[in-house]
Amino acid sequence: MxxxxxxxxxxxxxxxxxxxxxxxxxxxxxxxxxxxxxxxxxxxxxxxxxxxxxxxxxxxxxxxxxxxxxxxxxxxxxxxxxxxxxxxxxxxxxxxxxxxxxxxxxxxxxxxxxxxxxxxxxxxxxxxxxxxxxxxxxxxxxxxxxxxxxxxxxxxxxxxxxxxxxxxxxxNGAGQTTKMVNQICIAGLVQALSEGLHFAEQAGLDREAVIEVISKGAAGSWQMENRHATMIRDEYEHGFAVDWMRKDLDICLAEARRIEASLPVTALVDQFYADVQSMGGGRWDTSSLLKRLAR
Amino acid sequence: MxxxxxxxxxxxxxxxxxxxxxxxxxxxxxxxxxxxxxxxxxxxxxxxxxxxxxxxxxxxxxxxxxxxxxxxxxxxxxxxxxxxxxxxxxxxxxxxxxxxxxxxxxxxxxxxxxxxxxxxxxxxxxxxxxxxxxxxxxxxxxxxxxxxxxxxxxxxxxxxxxxxxxxxxxxNGAGQTTKMVNQICIAGLVQALSEGLHFAEQAGLDREAVIEVISKGAAGSWQMENRHATMIRDEYEHGFAVDWMRKDLDICLAEARRIEASLPVTALVDQFYADVQSMGGGRWDTSSLLKRLAR
Amino acid sequence: MxxxxxxxxxxxxxxxxxxxxxxxxxxxxxxxxxxxxxxxxxxxxxxxxxxxxxxxxxxxxxxxxxxxxxxxxxxxxxxxxxxxxxxxxxxxxxxxxxxxxxxxxxxxxxxxxxxxxxxxxxxxxxxxxxxxxxxxxxxxxxxxxxxxxxxxxxxxxxxxxxxxxxxxxxxNGAGQTTKMVNQICIAGLVQALSEGLHFAEQAGLDREAVIEVISKGAAGSWQMENRHATMIRDEYEHGFAVDWMRKDLDICLAEARRIEASLPVTALVDQFYADVQSMGGGRWDTSSLLKRLAR
Amino acid sequence: MxxxxxxxxxxxxxxxxxxxxxxxxxxxxxxxxxxxxxxxxxxxxxxxxxxxxxxxxxxxxxxxxxxxxxxxxxxxxxxxxxxxxxxxxxxxxxxxxxxxxxxxxxxxxxxxxxxxxxxxxxxxxxxxxxxxxxxxxxxxxxxxxxxxxxxxxxxxxxxxxxxxxxxxxxxNGAGQTTKMVNQICIAGLVQALSEGLHFAEQAGLDREAVIEVISKGAAGSWQMENRHATMIRDEYEHGFAVDWMRKDLDICLAEARRIEASLPVTALVDQFYADVQSMGGGRWDTSSLLKRLAR
Missing domain, CATH: 3.40.50.720 (NAD(P)-binding Rossmann-like Domain)
Known part of the structure; x- marks a missing residue:
């Protein structure tokens, strides 16, 4: 173009x-x-x-x-x-x-x-x-x-x-609210993926094998495809920082308040990101929710 | 083969x-x-x-x-x-x-x-x-x-x-625990997607357009790709029933108890599925978490 | 004085x-x-x-x-x-x-x-x-x-x-942050009480009798003592309004963000109050969290 | 008698x-x-x-x-x-x-x-x-x-x-379900109290003074009265053990499943207790939810 x-x-x-x-x-x-x-x-x-x-x-x-x-x-x-x-x-x-x-x-x-x-x-x-x-x-x-x-x-x-x-x-505003939808969908999804990988580790499973078998089906996601390897290796010095995610979620939750939308899991995961910040992970990728579960 | x-x-x-x-x-x-x-x-x-x-x-x-x-x-x-x-x-x-x-x-x-x-x-x-x-x-x-x-x-x-x-x-057992990882990843993901679509509706957005623009990126998932259209149309008489999902999540949460895994969002979404059951939705698809938010 | x-x-x-x-x-x-x-x-x-x-x-x-x-x-x-x-x-x-x-x-x-x-x-x-x-x-x-x-x-x-x-x-500021502690303690407590009363009703129990027997012990609280009767009667046109509570919780969550405190249940209950607002309950007492569960 | x-x-x-x-x-x-x-x-x-x-x-x-x-x-x-x-x-x-x-x-x-x-x-x-x-x-x-x-x-x-x-x-059964109501009311209440005390500490408040001023009002509870002092001193080698609480909450959640009650915060706090167990706190008092937030 x-x-x-x-x-x-x-x-x-x-x-x-x-x-x-x-x-x-x-x-x-x-x-x-x-x-x-x-x-x-x-x-x-x-x-x-x-x-x-x-x-x-x-x-x-x-x-x-x-x-x-x-x-x-x-x-x-x-x-x-x-x-x-x-x-x-x-x-x-x-x-x-x-x-x-x-x-x-x-x-x-x-x-x-x-x-x-x-x-x-x-x-x-x-x-x-x-x-x-x-x-x-x-x-x-x-x-x-x-x-x-x-x-x-x-x-x-x-x-x-x-x-x-x-x-x-x-x-005007629709661009911003669409971006909010994007971040809302990511927050809960990354937590779900983290719970899955945390559970897999506690269960003693080969996590790479697990992801290989489930990633094409109903549990699959961009995050699973693109983040599971670094999550398994406990690497978070890349990607989209937790501090920025919290800034975005703050915007989402404020707008939700205004339009009377209910975002229970988004609000909860936002608090879990506060835990990551307390662990010193403000600059870590959003997938560091796994590290929080595994501590 | x-x-x-x-x-x-x-x-x-x-x-x-x-x-x-x-x-x-x-x-x-x-x-x-x-x-x-x-x-x-x-x-x-x-x-x-x-x-x-x-x-x-x-x-x-x-x-x-x-x-x-x-x-x-x-x-x-x-x-x-x-x-x-x-x-x-x-x-x-x-x-x-x-x-x-x-x-x-x-x-x-x-x-x-x-x-x-x-x-x-x-x-x-x-x-x-x-x-x-x-x-x-x-x-x-x-x-x-x-x-x-x-x-x-x-x-x-x-x-x-x-x-x-x-x-x-x-x-033996690894097949079952892998299936559990699958269900754990789905539960939180579907709730996140539901919160995103609920927010989008409250914000007055064209939800099909929103999904078109975000579904290829970091918020994308099999569920977004395959379930957003029916969710937007408020159709849930298909797919994987809430009653079966709750049966599976019960198994996941019991195993998590045994292996000391922490599944906060999974446990929470399981309760949200109880709400769907109370709404008469035991046979609805798992994506009916959106209907629960929108009631 | x-x-x-x-x-x-x-x-x-x-x-x-x-x-x-x-x-x-x-x-x-x-x-x-x-x-x-x-x-x-x-x-x-x-x-x-x-x-x-x-x-x-x-x-x-x-x-x-x-x-x-x-x-x-x-x-x-x-x-x-x-x-x-x-x-x-x-x-x-x-x-x-x-x-x-x-x-x-x-x-x-x-x-x-x-x-x-x-x-x-x-x-x-x-x-x-x-x-x-x-x-x-x-x-x-x-x-x-x-x-x-x-x-x-x-x-x-x-x-x-x-x-x-x-x-x-x-x-200066300590008065306000103390008030925030007060509201934080109330939010989760009222939800817990609501879940208890909701469970009691689903279980077919005489809720007045239940409260009589548990209210003096480890589950007891000012809210249980002072709100259970109206909650059981489904009366919420009194007390401290949900709209005001959400205003206060917004302040709490913003301050928590600043001081890196993690408030998972408070954030979650704040979203449940959004549901109450959607039900038309912005002016209802904070104990209307029960009505939300029972709908 | x-x-x-x-x-x-x-x-x-x-x-x-x-x-x-x-x-x-x-x-x-x-x-x-x-x-x-x-x-x-x-x-x-x-x-x-x-x-x-x-x-x-x-x-x-x-x-x-x-x-x-x-x-x-x-x-x-x-x-x-x-x-x-x-x-x-x-x-x-x-x-x-x-x-x-x-x-x-x-x-x-x-x-x-x-x-x-x-x-x-x-x-x-x-x-x-x-x-x-x-x-x-x-x-x-x-x-x-x-x-x-x-x-x-x-x-x-x-x-x-x-x-x-x-x-x-x-x-028969009403004794047990009443005890469940008791435990349900406690779980969310103790988490709320823990969030309050955690917030108070992060805010630099004198926590004994805070409790003195709020404990007689709408935030007051048996747990606040009887557990705040040990919580502030980070003492948990007493009281009702987390392992027992999880056993009880397992019973509550199973019964809730049967009677279609929705217990979101109870289910969530049960998972937080899993974190306490992972921290080695299976024998700690239920008020150790604070220690989990403060780690």
Whole structure:
């Protein structure tokens, strides 16, 4: 879906963490002129050395002249700090521009940004991603979008540079709530897998053999396929960190409170992750729920 | 893996329920002479009309002359009632014969049958299956085996007539405990999926679209792939019944007690299944955990 | 512990809800001149008709001339709105004055108010209460205090007008975290009691007889003593509302996240309360967890 | 309620563990002639040295000549082994005699014993106790009875020698199910208390002060009153052992399965007790749930 232009089109990318860094890189490779901003300046300089764009002192400056601004920062407050105010993205983005937020954040924030963007006559798409660092590097992310159809249509070809699956689910907020569904499904599933492997070990079973026999059937899952080997080897220094999972589950549980959804196992597993944090595992992969059972 | 013989080899099949009926049929199709027994005689007669074997008045009579006896009944007590005593399988099976139990039962029973079989100089393999009625009909079951390697080697080609994945995991009992791992992994996973779909509905999302976008990633599972559509349509008159799941989870939790495994989410979801039973859903598919959340 | 003075001492009371209304009344009865503020003015007028104090247009005006300001409003944001800004309590309270917050709120808020109060050279005590409307009416509240010992010593005799048990637990925030301990202990306890009564009913037992025999022993609790009769009669239009409990548990779980405490049953019961809200029970007493099990 | 007789009345007591030993002693003190049996003979001899009754080689012999036989053994199978068969209590007890079972056992067993007793023309009362070793020593047990009113009326004055609260709840089985209600109420309550104390410690609160201020209110309980001090001191070598609690909860959960009661928190806490067992705490008091959270 990449396109070429005589005059390069201009995008701004705000937030060059483990996800944003490769995502912004894909835009450069696709022929875009990319203007970046990162709170820690050295990471922006490093990115420019690698990919050749320009880095700027404020989100506003990065946004100036860009037809689209893409953000991928830490949490709601981080998004607000780069979006609002004299130095914020909205102060730099021209009328008719487009703002896309890849941060996993609250649906409230998405709705709030939607209003703010409209006031500045720019479009807004909430577009959290899944697929991890590897998915970002490989340009194979899943991107869940919320926004007006026209805004989404403008954003989709850009997101396609690093997204294998890009889909609009509904109006602003729908991207974020879809990401929440994703995290809710993962939390209980990983605990179930952990209980299975814990039980298998206590029962003295050859766990690799067990997984081989059950992984194609009704118990099978992406997590079983992709995480059982490291779980069995007690390796957790990789993947999606428990601290980040708890941040996401906090968002899920707050939204559930608002919409009166009942998430008993999600809430319980969130507490089990608190145990993992107490074990010093805040940076471990989410599959470390097994380590908690086996201690 | 099917084999042909000038003189047909003889097998006995005990228990012609929704699973045993098609399983025994595959043996006939593969050229075996099949002698059957079923507690409710009419079902045995019906099977013979369909497949052409012979039905017998007692498990002992069915077992006489067979080189292998395969059982697929309801629970531990059912297995004991067809195995022991003057009319039981062990009274009919010749020395050197082989007994295979496909019933999902306790590991204690498997170990008990192992001893009893040895006393009768016959081999024993515990071999619970997964894959459901459809898997049985299609000869595509997963069969998890426990037993001596020699006994397993004799059983495997027979089981291959209806099993797509047949594997020995360890000594007697290992088949049953592997099946338990399977059920443990399913219970929490289905609850997680239910919480995700419940949340999605409360959030007003298009649930088909949500599943389309997340099902290939880290939240994906066999259950998501194969059950989301019926869950969204609120259809549960199919699949694996809650009553049977509770029977299996009871076995899992009892074994966990013995081996000091901790299964918090499994135990919790088992109670949620009690709620489904109270709603009149004992015969509903296990995915009916969603209906419980949505009531 | 009440005191008399030739010139009445002056207190301000902000927030005349079901708790604040009778609490402020006790101060008048004890001889204080009470200046009140309530967001809905009519409730302030009504209070003055009943008790004879004066009502004011803003928190600042109510606070002017008072040696102590007591607040009892809904949540963190409500507290901030009556405390800060040009019309807030801190703008009216003189140097050397004392601010007491009876609202059940976050520990973060208590620490924030502590700093703000110090900047205005006034003392601050966080002092959430328990004991319910009846306790407020009877002047029999339990009041859990956090603050400097000197500030507490000044507040204690005033709080004693409506508190039967008034105690300083530690520095600012300790009152709020103690209240959280209280709510945490209640949540799981009420669920346990509900499961006991639900089981008793399913077992066909005379539940009054059961409670009579077990309530003095190791299963006994204030909740069992004071709530079993209404629970058995399926009456929940009284007591402490589920909506308020969820607000409090939200605070508990957020603080637990901060201090890395693991609260599995508390988090789970919080979700069960979501079910009660879905049943239309947001205003029911917390003991309605039984109704949820029995549906 | 004790009575004196010219000719001493004769009772048999089966099972002289930590509970049975002092219970049988109270009968002697009340003037009964007590015939005892214990599986480990030395404990029976020791009891006779202390209290002066006679010990016998089998339950049958102990029961001979007694008007009432009281049993207090470990579990369902233990009860069956001392009741049935040629050496069992029922073989020794005369027609018109009375059998009382103090063992905490299943309701199924109580109903089974009820039928067996009727066949032997003796009465039967299921009468599990609570109150612990100290309650047994002090004659201050709570005794929950199931049985025919006439049988209960005969048993009650005897039980009153060591029971402070003796009550008939219903027909046979009602004693056991009432005891289950007791254990269900305790399990979740102790977890809630543990979460409260764990949170308090993480929050840096003076836990004794916290308990002092909240223990008289809505969070109060027997467990809080009687266990907080040892919990705070991390002492668990006393009280009611986790291994026994798990045995009891197993009975509760099995009965719940039968009567379709849903016990989510009870089932969850049962798994938490599995963690305590894994920590080596099988003999620790049930309040050791705190130690599990604090590890």
């Amino acid at each position: 990449s396109e070429t232009h005589a005059t390069p089109r201009i995008a701004a990318f705000i937030g060059l963490g483990v996800m944003g860094h490769p995502m912004a890189g894909h835009l450069t490779r696709a022929g875009w002129e990319v203007r970046v901003y990162n709170r820690t300046r050295s990471r922006a300089e490093q990115w420019c050395e690698e990919y050749g764009g320009t880095h700027h002192a404020t989100p506003r400056e990065a946004a100036e002249g860009a037809e689209i601004v893409l953000m991928c920062v830490g949490n709601d407050d981080d998004v607000r700090s780069v979006t609002y105010g004299a130095d914020g993205v909205l102060a730099g983005l021209s009328e008719g521009g487009l703002l896309v937020d890849h941060t996993t954040a609250s649906a409230d924030l998405a709705r709030e940004l939607s209003v703010a963007a409209r006031e500045h006559s720019v479009g807004f798409v909430d577009a959290p991603v899944s697929g991890g660092q590897q998915g970002a590097i490989n340009g194979a992310l899943t991107i869940m979008c919320g926004g007006d159809p026209q805004d989404y249509e403008r954003a989709a070809p850009v997101l396609a540079h690093y997204g294998r699956m890009v889909k609009r689910i509904g109006e | 099917s084999e042909t013989h000038a003189t047909p080899r003889i097998a006995a099949f005990i228990g012609l329920g929704v699973m045993g009926h098609p399983m025994a049929g595959h043996l006939t199709r593969a050229g075996w002479e099949v002698r059957v027994y079923n507690r409710t005689r009419s079902r045995a007669e019906q099977w013979c009309e369909e497949y052409g074997g012979t039905h017998h008045a007692t498990p002992r009579e069915a077992a006489e002359g067979a080189e292998i006896v395969l059982m697929c009944v309801g629970n531990d007590d059912d297995v004991r009632s067809v195995t022991y005593g003057a009319d039981g399988v062990l009274a009919g099976l010749s020395e050197g014969g082989l007994l295979v139990d496909h019933t999902t039962a306790s590991a204690d029973l498997a170990r008990e049958l192992s001893v009893a079989a040895r006393e009768h100089s016959v081999g024993f393999v515990d071999a619970p299956v997964s894959g459901g009625q459809q898997g049985a009909i299609n000869g595509a079951l997963t069969i998890m085996c426990g037993g001596d390697p020699q006994d397993y080697e004799r059983a495997a080609p027979v089981l291959a007539h209806y099993g797509r994945m047949v594997k020995r995991i360890g000594e | 009440s005191e008399t003075h030739a010139t009445p001492r002056i207190a301000a009371f902000i927030g005349l809800g079901v708790m604040g209304h009778p609490m402020a009344g006790h101060l008048t009865r004890a001889g204080w001149e009470v200046r009140v503020y309530n967001r809905t003015r009519s409730r302030a007028e009504q209070w003055c008709e009943e008790y004879g104090g004066t009502h004011h247009a803003t928190p600042r005006e109510a606070a002017e001339g008072a040696e102590i300001v007591l607040m009892c409003v809904g949540n963190d944001d409500d507290v901030r709105s009556v405390t800060y800004g040009a019309d807030g309590v801190l703008a009216g309270l003189s140097e050397g004055g004392l601010l007491v917050d009876h609202t059940t709120a976050s520990a973060d808020l208590a620490r924030e108010l502590s700093v703000a109060a110090r900047e205005h050279s006034v003392g601050f005590v966080d002092a959430p209460v328990s004991g319910g409307q009846q306790g407020a009416i009877n002047g029999a509240l339990t009041i859990m205090c956090g603050g400097d010992p000197q500030d507490y010593e000044r507040a204690a005799p005033v709080l004693a007008h409506y508190g039967r048990m008034v105690k300083r637990i530690g520095e | 004790s009575e004196t007789h010219a000719t001493p009345r004769i009772a048999a007591f089966i099972g002289l563990g930590v509970m049975g030993h002092p219970m049988a002693g109270h009968l002697t003190r009340a003037g009964w002639e007590v015939r005892v049996y214990n599986r480990t003979r030395s404990r029976a001899e020791q009891w006779c040295e202390e209290y002066g009754g006679t010990h016998h080689a089998t339950p049958r012999e102990a029961a001979e000549g007694a008007e009432i036989v009281l049993m207090c053994v470990g579990n369902d199978d233990d009860v069956r082994s001392v009741t049935y068969g040629a050496d069992g209590v029922l073989a020794g007890l005369s027609e018109g005699g009375l059998l009382v079972d103090h063992t905490t056992a299943s309701a199924d067993l109580a109903r089974e014993l009820s039928v067996a007793a009727r066949e032997h023309s003796v009465g039967f009362v299921d009468a599990p106790v609570s109150g612990g070793q100290q309650g047994a020593i002090n004659g201050a047990l709570t005794i929950m009875c199931g049985g025919d009113p006439q049988d209960y009326e005969r048993a009650a004055p005897v039980l009153a020698h060591y029971g402070r609260m003796v009550k008939r709840i219903g027909e």
